[in-house]
Amino acid sequence: MRSWFSFFLLALITILGVTNVNAEYTGTDCNPLNKTCSADPALGTEHTWLFNSTLDSELWDMRTGTLDYTSEGADFSIKTENASTLLVSNFYIFFGVMEAHVKMAKGAGIISSVVLQSDDLDEIDWEWVGYNTSGVQSNFFGKGNTTTSDRGGYHAVSNADTEFHNYTSYWDRDRLEWWIDGDLVRTVNYSEPLTVYGKNYPQTPCQVKVSNWPVGIMGQSQGNLDWGGGLVDWSDVPFTMTVSKIRVQDFSSGKEYKYTGRTGTYDSIEVVSGNSTAITQINKKPAKTLSQKWDDLGQGAHIGVYCGAAVAGALLIGIFVFYCLKQRRDGRLQRALNDDVAFFYIRAQRHGHGDSEST
Numbered sequence: 148m149r150s151w152f153s154f155f156l157l158a159l160i161t162i163l164g165v166t167n168v169n170a171e172y173t174g175t176d177c178n179p180l181n182k183t184c185s186a187d188p189a190l191g192t193e194h195t196w197l198f199n200s201t202l203d204s205e206l207w208d209m210r211t212g213t214l215d216y217t218s219e220g221a222d223f224s225i226k227t228e229n230a231s232t233l234l235v236s237n238f239y240i241f242f243g244v245m246e247a248h249v250k251m252a253k254g255a256g257i258i259s260s261v262v263l264q265s266d267d268l269d270e271i272d273w274e275w276v277g278y279n280t281s282g283v284q285s286n287f288f289g290k291g292n293t294t295t296s297d298r299g300g301y302h303a304v305s306n307a308d309t310e311f312h313n314y315t316s317y318w319d320r321d322r323l324e325w326w327i328d329g330d331l332v333r334t335v336n337y338s339e340p341l342t343v344y345g346k347n348y349p350q351t352p353c354q355v356k357v358s359n360w361p362v363g364i365m366g367q368s369q370g371n372l373d374w375g376g377g378l379v380d381w382s383d384v385p386f387t388m389t390v391s392k393i394r395v396q397d398f399s400s401g402k403e404y405k406y407t408g409r410t411g412t413y414d415s416i417e418v419v420s421g422n423s424t425a426i427t428q429i430n431k432k433p434a435k436t437l438s439q440k441w442d443d444l445g446q447g448a449h450i451g452v453y454c455g456a457a458v459a460g461a462l463l464i465g466i467f468v469f470y471c472l473k474q475r476r477d478g479r480l481q482r483a484l485n486d487d488v489a490f491f492y493i494r495a496q497r498h499g500h501g502d503s504e505s506t
């Protein structure tokens with residue numbers, strides 16, 4: 148994770164008077180507005196990932212920390228001072244829907260988040276500040292522009308830390324929507340003052356990023372500390388956010404998405420046609436277990452295997468019986484031999500050639 152560097156950058160930025168920046172996500176591997184970057188692999192479909200069993204590492208990248216799987220979902224836990232947990236999809240969507248079912252982490256200074264973010268730092272956020280378990284914040288950024296922090300939305304949610312709720316972001320060319328449990332709670336249009344009339348509207352291919360991270364640590368700006376509800380009390384670890392499932396729908400279909408210029412506008416994005424590797428990976432049959440392979444054999448084969456096993460068993464019993472009988476015979480012979488040895492020994496003793504005085 149680039150977060151330490153990010154925190155440092157953030158400290159600098161905030162000295163200049165900005166607050167409430169999402170420190171976890173200020174970095175990008177390659178910003179296509181400044182250089183030539185490789186194309187973004189597309190999702191190109193819709194899929195729901197259940198988080199109660201191991202995620203496919205071809206599709207999801209654990210950047211920091213580890214996930215703990217339970218029957219209800221994956222725990223993103225902060226277990227030690229300054230630790231964080233960040234999961235990033237290897238696929239991108241170019242407009243679409245992200246539906247996350249989440250229980251936020253509770254604790255001052257702790258931020259749970261599920262965001263869509265692009266290589267040039269367009270961003271669509273759900274963020275839960277750990278001191279307030281009755282709310283969630285919506286936010287967005289365009290091209291990493293953090294000049295102002297007036298785009299946040301505040302929405303009531305009951306027991307956000309102990310109950311899963313359905314947090315869905317809908318994103319197309321015309322508008323952004325945030326939905327909670329089926330209710331539309333916020334809309335941002337492509338062209339309005341908050342988006343700088345479209346210029347800062349999120350419009351480039353985004354990855355899904357899920358994280359639980361501490362903003363409440365020394366070195367953060369006062370603005371960020373206030374936002375997060377103060378310093379983290381590290382004696383309260385672990386801080387756990389749980390995700391039960393995430394549905395992602397890509398409104399574009401293709402193999403990958405390419406920036407063809409440096410404007411960061413949606414019309415500069417080329418959709419390269421073909422099947423996405425994500426679709427291939429999703430459709431790949433999981434490796435079969437032994438019992439599944441057995442089931443696949445069919446009844447005829449099962450009977451054959453049982454008969455074979457019976458024959459093998461009978462053979463084994465036969466061999467065993469033969470071995471026992473042989474042992475018994477050998478045993479008798481051995482006893483006889485032993486008797487003979489004793490006989491000769493005793494005789495030797497009697498004749499004074501023994502080297503032992505006993506017997």
Ligand SMILES: *[C@@H]1O[C@H](CO)[C@@H](O)[C@H](O)[C@H]1NC(C)=O
Nearest residue numbers: 178179180181182290291409
């Ligand atoms: C990348 O480009 C953007 C827009 O062209 C600019 O605002 C930003 O400072 C550049 N970032 C770097 C690291 O050069």
Ligand SMILES: *[C@@H]1O[C@H](CO)[C@@H](O)[C@H](O)[C@H]1NC(C)=O
Nearest residue numbers: 197198199200217218219220
């Ligand atoms: C995961 O959750 C789904 C849906 O709730 C359930 O059907 C499935 O059995 C669970 N799997 C595990 C491994 O717990």
Ligand SMILES: *[C@@H]1O[C@H](CO)[C@@H](O)[C@H](O)[C@H]1NC(C)=O
Nearest residue numbers: 279281282283301302303304
């Ligand atoms: C928590 O967030 C909700 C929604 O923004 C808000 O109504 C409530 O006042 C907040 N509670 C605290 C303690 O800040």
Ligand SMILES: *[C@@H]1O[C@H](CO)[C@@H](O)[C@H](O)[C@H]1NC(C)=O
Nearest residue numbers: 292293294295341343346347
């Ligand atoms: C960044 O955002 C500010 C405030 O919304 C706006 O005035 C400014 O023009 C934006 N900068 C760019 C490069 O879009």
Ligand SMILES: *[C@@H]1O[C@H](CO)[C@@H](O)[C@H](O)[C@H]1NC(C)=O
Nearest residue numbers: 246313314315326328329330
């Ligand atoms: C979650 O909310 C979205 C938006 O309202 C809705 O389309 C979706 O069906 C909901 N999911 C579930 C599992 O209810």
Ligand SMILES: *[C@@H]1O[C@H](CO)[C@@H](O)[C@H](O)[C@H]1NC(C)=O
Nearest residue numbers: 322334335336337338339340
């Ligand atoms: C967004 O656009 C719709 C019409 O498409 C309009 O009714 C609504 O007032 C607009 N919202 C804002 C915040 O501009």
Ligand SMILES: *[C@@H]1O[C@H](CO)[C@@H](O)[C@H](O)[C@H]1NC(C)=O
Nearest residue numbers: 154227228229364365366367
């Ligand atoms: C955690 O981060 C803070 C701020 O950078 C630092 O002062 C502290 O020593 C760190 N603690 C550990 C255990 O690394």
Ligand SMILES: *[C@@H]1O[C@H](CO)[C@@H](O)[C@H](O)[C@H]1NC(C)=O
Nearest residue numbers: 402420421422423426427430
């Ligand atoms: C994409 O997948 C479909 C269905 O599996 C197949 O028919 C088609 O040839 C594939 N296209 C490419 C470009 O590989």
